[in-house]
Amino acid sequence: xxxxxxxxxxxxxxxxxxxxxxxxxxxxxxxxxxxxxxxxxxxxxxxxxxxxxxxxxxxxxxxxxxxxxxxxxxxxxxxxxxxxxxxxxxxxxxxxxxxxxxxxxxxxxxxxxxxxxxxxxxxxxxxxxxxxxxxxxxxxxxxxxxxxxxxxxxxxxxxxxxxxxxxxxxxxxxxxxxxxxxxxxxxxxxxxxxxxxxxxxxxxxxxxxxxxxxxxxxxxxxxxxxxxxxxxxxxxxxxxxxxxxxxxxxxxxxxxxxxxxxxxxxxxxxxxxxxxxxxxxxxxxxxxxxxxxxxxxxxxxxxxxxxxxxxxxxxxxxxxxxxxxxxxxxxxxxxxxxxxxxxxxxxxxxxxxxxxxxxxxxxxxxxxxxxxxxxxxxxxxxxxxxxxxxxxxxxxxxxxxxxxxxxxxxxxxxxxxxxxxxxxxxxxxxxxx
Amino acid sequence: xxxxxxxxxxxxxxxxxxxxxxxxxxxxxxxxxxxxxxxxxxxxxxxxxxxxxxxxxxxxxxxxxxxxxxxxxxxxxxxxxxxxxxxxxxxxxxxxxxxxxxxxxxxxxxxxxxxxxxxxxxxxxxxxxxxxxxx
Numbered sequence: 001x002x003x004x005x006x007x008x009x010x011x012x013x014x015x016x017x018x019x020x021x022x023x024x025x026x027x028x029x030x031x032x033x034x035x036x037x038x039x040x041x042x043x044x045x046x047x048x049x050x051x052x053x054x055x056x057x058x059x060x061x062x063x064x065x066x067x068x069x070x071x072x073x074x075x076x077x078x079x080x081x082x083x084x085x086x087x088x089x090x091x092x093x094x095x096x097x098x099x100x101x102x103x104x105x106x107x108x109x110x111x112x113x114x115x116x117x118x119x120x121x122x123x124x125x126x127x128x129x130x131x132x133x134x135x136x137x138x139x140x141x142x143x144x145x146x147x148x149x150x151x152x153x154x155x156x157x158x159x160x161x162x163x164x165x166x167x168x169x170x171x172x173x174x175x176x177x178x179x180x181x182x183x184x185x186x187x188x189x190x191x192x193x194x195x196x197x198x199x200x201x202x203x204x205x206x207x208x209x210x211x212x213x214x215x216x217x218x219x220x221x222x223x224x225x226x227x228x229x230x231x232x233x234x235x236x237x238x239x240x241x242x243x244x245x246x247x248x249x250x251x252x253x254x255x256x257x258x259x260x261x262x263x264x265x266x267x268x269x270x271x272x273x274x275x276x277x278x279x280x281x282x283x284x285x286x287x288x289x290x291x292x293x294x295x296x297x298x299x300x301x302x303x304x305x306x307x308x309x310x311x312x313x314x315x316x317x318x319x320x321x322x323x324x325x326x327x328x329x330x331x332x333x334x335x336x337x338x339x340x341x342x343x344x345x346x347x348x349x350x351x352x353x354x355x356x357x358x359x360x361x362x363x364x365x366x367x368x369x370x371x372x373x374x375x376x377x378x379x380x381x382x383x384x385x386x387x388x389x390x391x392x393x394x395x396x397x398x399x400x401x402x403x404x405x406x407x408x409x410x411x412x413x414x415x416x417x418x419x420x421x422x423x424x425x426x427x428x429x430x431x432x433x
Numbered sequence: 434x435x436x437x438x439x440x441x442x443x444x445x446x447x448x449x450x451x452x453x454x455x456x457x458x459x460x461x462x463x464x465x466x467x468x469x470x471x472x473x474x475x476x477x478x479x480x481x482x483x484x485x486x487x488x489x490x491x492x493x494x495x496x497x498x499x500x501x502x503x504x505x506x507x508x509x510x511x512x513x514x515x516x517x518x519x520x521x522x523x524x525x526x527x528x529x530x531x532x533x534x535x536x537x538x539x540x541x542x543x544x545x546x547x548x549x550x551x552x553x554x555x556x557x558x559x560x561x562x563x564x565x566x567x568x
Contacts, residue, residue: 375442375498376498377498378498381500382500382502382549383531384476384477387477409474410474411444412444412475412496412498413496
């Protein structure tokens, strides 16, 4: 089902006209209401009135995650704090999260966009959908929650964890849909089998997966194990959260809600647009958000665009599954993790060295992070318990910053690899590509 | 009654204890006692050598994390019940033992006990009061 026929099936010419009008409006709005944009544009010699065609967008300076951090927490707001309706955050470096704010209008846009994603993925008012994303500051759970309610589906806000109970809820409440990370959905599937259940006794039909990179193989496995139709969706909190794009049942890429989010795919070296269907870095502009507009935000995600109309009837541009990143960000259990975050924790602890290694694996379909650190402090050697205390202290500090558990492995001094040039701190053994 | 020992952080991987012994051999240092417990990923090797200060220096030069610390050392008769007697004393005074190792030369009538407690002064007083012979 197409949730919003007017916008999702608009002709290319009409869409471009709408996008240009909205782009001009948001650039003016940001320039006049947010000092950050005014300063940035003045410094770059860009004036809002220079934007006369969609091609002129290229002259607008980019916004990066660093800008969000530098303006923490409210520096990028275009409205008084009093007019906000919701605040979310994602993990950031040095323990400071990246904060994103929503006005009433933004909440409406977000809900509408998530509703479109849910409808495209097969969900109707008749469905009962379990959300197994962690509820909280993370945008995934609440965004999908709003979208599902908007299409009229019943929501089971199971949150993540307690996998045995997840299975029981799915079965006893006769859920027809599941929202989760693909890796957690596979873990649920495995738990279901382990508990001796047969998938034939479940009513599951739809799996809506997002918030981490996945592969076709993963989806095939989920379809087989859970006997469902699966779709991917994409979003990021800086832009809005889930709702940026989602796959329809034709499985030919994720339809971008481009009347709200203007996509560009650029060469990651020259920052010039690449040809259609060529991979590059995704840059997004929020065309309608009024709380915290993001203009030319560099997502660092690598994808490609396809503008040909889809056989589902939608004409909106489709992006392929994200195949990688242009920076060193990892997504572990749906959480954004930068090696620099780990480094800042470790460097603040004199008992251990500044060298470290991160090893990411997937066990039981769940991501695991191991961090190896060198023990330098000889005073710890009086008691074995000191080493255990050190390990727990590192683990706890990492958890505060990353919001995920890591296994900490203490190793001898000078045993971790040293690098002369760019260091390679991360070994990702998950085989996502 | 205080005996100086060295402690070395060792990862549980093949060849590490051998490497430790080689470093001391090359520096012509004799190992008098050595003790290591089995642990999963890493452990602490403890030893008393003919020259602990020099041992620490050469071990550090070879990349080991090592430090010196003091133990309480004393002798008991090498016969049934002697260990119990001492441990009973500690227990009655609520002295907590972190770890302990002991050695007895074959044919000798005495055994040497080395241990680490959370309050060494109290332990030494207790042992002295009970006429336990220190090392």
